[in-house]
Amino acid sequence: xxxxNSTQLIQDVVLELSQFPGSGSQLYAEDNxxxxxxSVFNSLCGEAWWPHLLRWSSHELDGNTGKVTLATQFPTTxxxxxxxxxxxxxxxxxxxxxxxxxxxxxxxxxxxxxxxEPLPSEEDTTIGGKYLLRVWxxxxxxxxxxxARHVNPNAFLDAEVIVPFDRFTLVMGACMxxxxxxxxxxxxxxxxxxxxxDALTKCRIEISNMPTELDTRAPSxxxxxxxxxx
Amino acid sequence: MSLMxxxxxxxxxxxxxxxxxxxxxxxxxxxxDGGWNIIDSDLNLDTKYAKILDxxxxxxxxxxxxxxxxxxxxxxxxxxxxKLIGAWYFNTFIIVVDNEGLVGAGTxxxxxxxxxxxxxxxxxxxxxxxxxxxxxxxxxELRGELMIGNGIDKPLLVPxxxxxxxxxxxxxxxxxxxxxxxxxxxxxxxxxxxxxxxLPSTLHISARGVGGTYVGDxxxxxxxxxxxxxxxxxxxxxxxxxxxxxxRLVVCTPECVLMVKxxxxxxxxxxxxxxxxxxxxxxxxxxxxxxxxxxILSLGEDMLFTDLVGVPSIxxxxxxxxxxxxxxxxxxxxxxQNMLRTLSVSTMQTRCFAVHDKRNxxxxxxxxxxxxxxxxxxxxxxxxxxxxxxxxxAWSRQRDWNWRAGCSTAEGRVVLCQGSxxxxxxxxxxxxxxxxxxxxxxxxxxxxxTFTDNTGWRPIATLEADGTERLFEESGLPISFDWQxxxxxxxxxxxxxxxxxxKLDTTGTADFHLEMFVDSMLHEKPLAGETFDDGxxxxxxxxxxxxxxxxxxxxxxHMVGGSKYGLGLEEFEDWFGGSxxxxxxxxxxxxxxxxxxxxxxxxxxxxxLRIISMSLFYHTGNIRR
Numbered sequence: 001x002x003x004x005n006s007t008q009l010i011q012d013v014v015l016e017l018s019q020f021p022g023s024g025s026q027l028y029a030e031d032n033x034x035x036x037x038x039s040v041f042n043s044l045c046g047e048a049w050w051p052h053l054l055r056w057s058s059h060e061l062d063g064n065t066g067k068v069t070l071a072t073q074f075p076t077t078x079x080x081x082x083x084x085x086x087x088x089x090x091x092x093x094x095x096x097x098x099x100x101x102x103x104x105x106x107x108x109x110x111x112x113x114x115x116x117e118p119l120p121s122e123e124d125t126t127i128g129g130k131y132l133l134r135v136w137x138x139x140x141x142x143x144x145x146x147x148a149r150h151v152n153p154n155a156f157l158d159a160e161v162i163v164p165f166d167r168f169t170l171v172m173g174a175c176m177x178x179x180x181x182x183x184x185x186x187x188x189x190x191x192x193x194x195x196x197x198d199a200l201t202k203c204r205i206e207i208s209n210m211p212t213e214l215d216t217r218a219p220s221x222x223x224x225x226x227x228x229x230x
Numbered sequence: 231m232s233l234m235x236x237x238x239x240x241x242x243x244x245x246x247x248x249x250x251x252x253x254x255x256x257x258x259x260x261x262x263d264g265g266w267n268i269i270d271s272d273l274n275l276d277t278k279y280a281k282i283l284d285x286x287x288x289x290x291x292x293x294x295x296x297x298x299x300x301x302x303x304x305x306x307x308x309x310x311x312x313k314l315i316g317a318w319y320f321n322t323f324i325i326v327v328d329n330e331g332l333v334g335a336g337t338x339x340x341x342x343x344x345x346x347x348x349x350x351x352x353x354x355x356x357x358x359x360x361x362x363x364x365x366x367x368x369x370x371e372l373r374g375e376l377m378i379g380n381g382i383d384k385p386l387l388v389p390x391x392x393x394x395x396x397x398x399x400x401x402x403x404x405x406x407x408x409x410x411x412x413x414x415x416x417x418x419x420x421x422x423x424x425x426x427x428x429l430p431s432t433l434h435i436s437a438r439g440v441g442g443t444y445v446g447d448x449x450x451x452x453x454x455x456x457x458x459x460x461x462x463x464x465x466x467x468x469x470x471x472x473x474x475x476x477x478r479l480v481v482c483t484p485e486c487v488l489m490v491k492x493x494x495x496x497x498x499x500x501x502x503x504x505x506x507x508x509x510x511x512x513x514x515x516x517x518x519x520x521x522x523x524x525x526i527l528s529l530g531e532d533m534l535f536t537d538l539v540g541v542p543s544i545x546x547x548x549x550x551x552x553x554x555x556x557x558x559x560x561x562x563x564x565x566x567q568n569m570l571r572t573l574s575v576s577t578m579q580t581r582c583f584a585v586h587d588k589r590n591x592x593x594x595x596x597x598x599x600x601x602x603x604x605x606x607x608x609x610x611x612x613x614x615x616x617x618x619x620x621x622x623x624a625w626s627r628q629r630d631w632n633w634r635a636g637c638s639t640a641e642g643r644v645v646l647c648q649g650s651x652x653x654x655x656x657x658x659x660x661x662x663x664x665x666x667x668x669x670x671x672x673x674x675x676x677x678x679x680t681f682t683d684n685t686g687w688r689p690i691a692t693l694e695a696d697g698t699e700r701l702f703e704e705s706g707l708p709i710s711f712d713w714q715x716x717x718x719x720x721x722x723x724x725x726x727x728x729x730x731x732x733k734l735d736t737t738g739t740a741d742f743h744l745e746m747f748v749d750s751m752l753h754e755k756p757l758a759g760e761t762f763d764d765g766x767x768x769x770x771x772x773x774x775x776x777x778x779x780x781x782x783x784x785x786x787x788h789m790v791g792g793s794k795y796g797l798g799l800e801e802f803e804d805w806f807g808g809s810x811x812x813x814x815x816x817x818x819x820x821x822x823x824x825x826x827x828x829x830x831x832x833x834x835x836x837x838x839l840r841i842i843s844m845s846l847f848y849h850t851g852n853i854r855r
Contacts, residue, residue, distance in 0.1 A: 017817070018816050018817055019731075019816055019817045019818070019819060020810060020814050020816045020817060020818050021816065022810075025810055026818070026819050027785075027786075027787055027819075028785065028787075028819045028820060028821050029819030029821075032819070032821065182254055182730055183250065183251075183252040183253065183254060183849060184253070184254040186252075
């Protein structure tokens with residue numbers, strides 16, 4: 001994958017759409033293009049557990065509320081509970097289970113996390129970071145290792161920050177949306193859609209073809225491979 | 231249309247809610263033949279007209295071009311002349327008269343001479359005095375000699391060798407009977423004077439073919455005085471100007487135009503007496519008149535003049551040969567009336583003037599913005615482009631000038647006077663397309679701005695900051711221009727439209743701002759200005775520094791003419807690395823939603839700039855917003 005910052009992405013789209021080029025030249029197209037790029041990016045982020053977006057992070061439980069401590073709360077690069085791939089207890093290979101919705105956790109006792117659940121937004125109001133999750137029992141203590149999808153929140157705000165997804169895929173997706181909005185030539189939209197689909201397929205193939213651990217004695221296999229309806 | 235952003239089952243924008251016809255359309259404005267039009271509602275006006283057309287005019291090639299600038303031609307202060315009040319092209323010289331009654335002459339290369347003052351007059355036979363201070367002069371030529379009258383002193387005669395003297399009867403060598411009058415016109419072998427303060431309705435007509443012989447001079451003499459008062463059927467009979475139209479002398483009063491035929495003779499009272507010149511008035515046109523002699527232009531098939539309502543012309547009917555009036559300025563009459571309403575009769579007669587620009591096919595009518603000369607900051611020029619072969623009759627308004635007099639040369643150059651200087655107006659010739667005003671006399675700040683009254687720094691710098699010599703042509707003041715189209719509905723008044731892209735075809739190097747207004751929202755709410763410290767305002771409801779009603783465009787973009795290179799190809803400090811060049815065929819996004827829209831193009835820059843067309847790409851939507 002080749003990455004680019006938002007300025008470069010916008011100029012790529014401008015060129016593909018045969019708009020007048022130059023940074024800052026398109027007073028009214030650039031914001032529109034940026035919105036379309038962000039839309040494509042957000043959609044694609046949730047498409048798969050893209051390995052290049054996944055990070056490990058460590059967090060200490062506060063032993064009282066089931067939340068992590070203020071000092072180890074989640075960074076702003078982690079936007080949502082849905083971006084969390086797995087939560088482990090320190091060196092355990094087994095992810096903590098998601099709290100079943102019909103299970104009453106208030107009867108749980110002890111200091112080892114058994115379940116994890118998303119923290120309601122009204123209880124997650126700190127500035128500069130987030131708690132995002134709560135473990136049960138709430139008196140749990142220790143270290144959590146969290147595997148999650150991280151994205152720089154300034155990716156579309158700061159023109160110099162890299163947008164961490166394949167440049168060509170993003171550009172083709174934005175062009176497709178822009179051309180569709182123009183409504184001028186259906187063939188052009190179809191062409192952009194075909195190029196976009198091809199680019200996305202290549203991205204998927206990259207993670208589908210990655211080496212996997214075949215030793216069945218390994219405690220956990222690679223899970224990122226998947227079936228793909230080509 | 232189904233757009234799959236995500237291929238894994240999640241669909242973003244599966245159905246794009248277009249809300250518009252899936253066909254992009256194009257509308258192009260490329261006909262500017264209508265010119266400036268303020269009389270019609272701009273909610274129902276064809277795009278060939280402009281609601282505002284300041285310092286932009288329909289060019290002979292069909293485009294709309296920023297008006298040309300002016301370049302310093304003569305500086306008469308060095309030979310003792312002051313404020314120039316009249317100019318005339320004569321025998322390759324520009325002859326000028328100043329407000330002290332001094333007469334000067336300037337050549338095409340800028341050399342100036344003083345050809346008449348008290349000293350020169352004193353050396354004439356009889357040692358007469360020179361001219362008195364005056365505010366008005368008029369000129370006419372007969373037999374290769376120029377006559378000048380100011381209505382205060384006896385007229386002057388400028389021969390080919392510029393040895394200026396008083397106009398006199400050649401038989402007696404006296405000017406005792408030469409009329410003192412303001413207006414002079416040569417017509418059909420006669421020199422005609424009018425505007426005599428003592429005889430305001432009388433024409434002083436010279437002897438045939440002789441400029442200096444008038445009633446009272448000895449025979450042979452067929453000069454006469456002809457009072458037109460009895461022919462005036464409406465308004466004052468005071469003559470306000472005389473012109474010529476083909477075989478008719480046109481005598482104007484404030485509310486009448488008289489067609490006078492000269493050269494008719496009747497027998498004397500008794501046999502053997504010489505025949506008597508008997509002018510006849512064969513037509514009187516009511517409700518048309520002239521505010522001043524210098525506002526009359528005789529242009530062959532047309533004679534244009536200005537009255538209190540606007541600019542009419544007289545033309546000859548094709549079949550009947552009858553002369554009929556036409557109000558040429560109908561589309562802009564309110565603007566002319568608005569300028570004239572604050573002026574006194576005296577100002578209209580002395581400081582309003584007209585010049586015909588043969589090279590640009592334009593007639594220029596100049597009207598000052600104040601009745602007091604010292605407070606006059608602008609002489610607004612109403613320019614009438616009349617290209618008969620193309621049936622183009624388009625008005626425009628030329629702004630930011632403050633001329634006192636002007637004339638046109640045999641080659642068609644227009645020379646305009648300001649202070650003790652003359653300036654030549656640009657023309658389509660390659661080396662005369664002056665890009666700025668007052669080149670050689672004033673210059674702008676480094677950022678190309680000027681003082682708020684559109685004046686600049688004087689004198690101009692002759693050296694650059696690094697000590698190198700500065701080119702004369704680099705001085706001058708940038709020209710403001712403003713073109714505002716009528717509201718347009720793209721033929722679907724009630725349907726929502728969604729604009730997508732804008733495309734301009736322009737040439738030239740000027741930069742400009744392109745604006746689009748939507749849905750009748752042209753201005754912001756008036757800015758109230760400041761209150762007093764205690765929060766109160768003036769008793770008439772006004773505030774301090776009420777700054778009027780600024781424009782409120784929906785979209786605005788800064789662009790440069792199509793002849794620029796830009797994008798790193800220009801030299802430093804000249805759009806290096808940037809700018810939106812309108813000759814680039816790629817698209818400029820121009821997204822907006824509207825039912826009706828209006829375009830405006832304005833700026834303040836050095837020319838040239840020529841607008842060939844403007845195109846809008848858009849979708850037609852439905853009736854709901």
